[in-house]
Amino acid sequence: MTTAAVPAAAEDIAFSPHLAGASILVVDDEPGMRNFLVRMLSTRCRHVAEAGDVAGASRLLEATPFDLIILDNVMAGRTGLEWLEDLRGSGFYREVILITAFADLDTAIKALRAGAADFVLKPFRSNQILNAIARCLDRARLMRENFVLRRALNALPGGAAHMMAGESPSTGAVRAMIERVGPMPTTVLVTGESGTGKEVTARALHAVSPRAGKPFVPVNCAAIAPEIIESELFGHLKGAFTGAASSREGLFFYAQGGTLFLDEVGELPPAMQSKLLRVIEDKKVRPVGAEREIPVDVRLVAATNANLTEQVAAGRFRQDLYYRLNVVNIHLSPLRERAADVAPLARLFMAELSALLGVAPLDLTDGVLGALARYPWPGNVRELRNVIERSLILGDFPRDVVPDDDAQEDEEAFPQALDAVEKAHMLKVLGEAGGNRAEAARRLGVSRKTLDRKLKAWNG
Structure with missing residues (x-):
């Protein structure tokens, strides 16, 4: 190919606040085009890599989690469009911009159907490709933020400052540990009884880390059915199992660059424990139904109210996974x-x-x-x-x-009124959780057994 990009005046070049932290892969068989794009992006992005064909690009994807690919369509060997179709079919969900000098409406339609986020014709000006990149990065960011915000709506109220407030020596020690460990990439295991603030501790670790501007994605392992937890965490391809009508990204995808909080990690099924261990060791995930693994950059914080040491001894929790999660332990004392x-x-x-x-x-x-x-x-x-x-x-x-010794008359009426409020509140939360008792118990801050007992007493 002999086409080239047309430079633009500096003031015409678009700017995206998210470009500086992006990792971009340029795939084009023309050295001049690759050099132009790499020079233009290297001063604006965190990381830029290049490949002259899809084989070289595939090798780079095996090792690095890129945010976006700029892909030429017409290349020797396989076309970019053919490779893009294979990428989407293998579980690659990142943004792809297809560039080409030979295009018609049919090619553009095929590119969008294959999963291209944008389609840019050569020759193009610098600001054209930069605008396309900015749109893709902004769209991906908004998609992740919307997902994280939807999950946050289901989180318990009260901020980290509230839950970490206190004057006791143990709370002071936890705050000091957060300040020391938070900026490091180390995996942390937070332990303590239900309601002591394990998720808030995880959020505080994220807030003081270099990942603070990236997503914090919490997941309650006990609230997800064992048969779908792998799909929830790693994603799946269309047709991977009954009911998989379309491909879907997993929680690791949404936490890319940020922190994934695995609450009640002791409830993970044995098969999932093995797969999580491999993710921690290889820093790659394989969507259900996919043939390839995808690199991920995620910090893990796990939490449990169970005694994992006892579970390891009983054979219910993998010892090697326990050691990988328990690099640093933060224990939260009960409020009493x-x-x-x-x-x-x-x-x-x-x-x-x-x-x-x-x-x-x-x-x-x-x-x-x-x-x-x-x-x-x-x-x-x-x-x-x-x-x-x-x-x-x-x-x-x-x-x-x-x-209150001075309110004898109220002593009998008040518990009854309190019971009525408690019942109404629990049933409301259960309804908001779609009838999922495990999730409702998490939101209420009680055990599943407590909720079951209450519902039985109310004939629920």
Whole structure:
């Protein structure tokens, strides 16, 4: 091929704030075109690589997770369009811009159907290709952000600052560990009882890491059916299994460049444990039904409320996977063991929730705070937040948490009212979770057994 790009004036060249962090692969059999694109992009992108044919490009894809490919169509041997069809069929989901000097409407339609994000005709000006790149990167970013935001809507309320607040020595030690380990790429295992703030700890690790501007993707391993968890994590191709009407990216794809948080990792099925171990070791994933592995750049943070050491001894959890996950362990003590954290947390939740609900805050007197500090909090920080919220709704604190000897008449009525609110809230969350009891229990901050027992008592 003899066509070349047409330079543009510096002020005409488009700029995308996401271009600087991008990794781009240029595939063209014409050295002049490759040199032009590489020179133009190398000063604007994090990483640029080049290949003169699809065979060389395939080798580069095996080793590096590129964000975008600029692909020439007419090349010696296989055409770019043929290779693009194979890429999509093998589970490659990144953006591809097809460039060519010989194009008609039929070729353009075939390119878009094959999965090209854009189609650029040679010769082109610098700002034309840069605009195409910017559009592709922005579209991919928006797709990932929308996915992450949709998942965040299902997350428990309350920010990291709230859950990590406290004055106890153990909470101070956790904050110090987060500051030390967060900037490193090390895999972290967060342990502790349900409701102690394991996801918030993972978010805090992400927030102080170099990946802070990239996605944080949480997944509850216990809330996904064993038969579909591989597809959820790694993605799948169309027709890979019954019901796979179209190809789909996995959670590793959406977490690319960021952090994937595997909550309740001890609930992973044995077969999935083996596959996760391979991903950690090879830094590649294979979508269900795909023939090739795809490089990934994801930091893993795992969490569990189970004793993984006991599970390893019982043969329910792989020992080698446990060692790969437990490079650094952050243990979160139950709230009953850090009473000094109760008052700061209660004040924060009271201020946040009273503003959210549009009601006047209740008075957190020394007596109330003392009673809250003495309460054992089986549901930990999550339960404390729920108690504050229910108290604001009902206008008083529950007597089983904050006794009041001067309110004998209310003692009998209040638990009944509280039970009614609890029932309505649990059924509402269950409905929002589509009837999935495991997911509803996660959102409520209770165990699945507790939810089952409540529903049975209500004839649910």
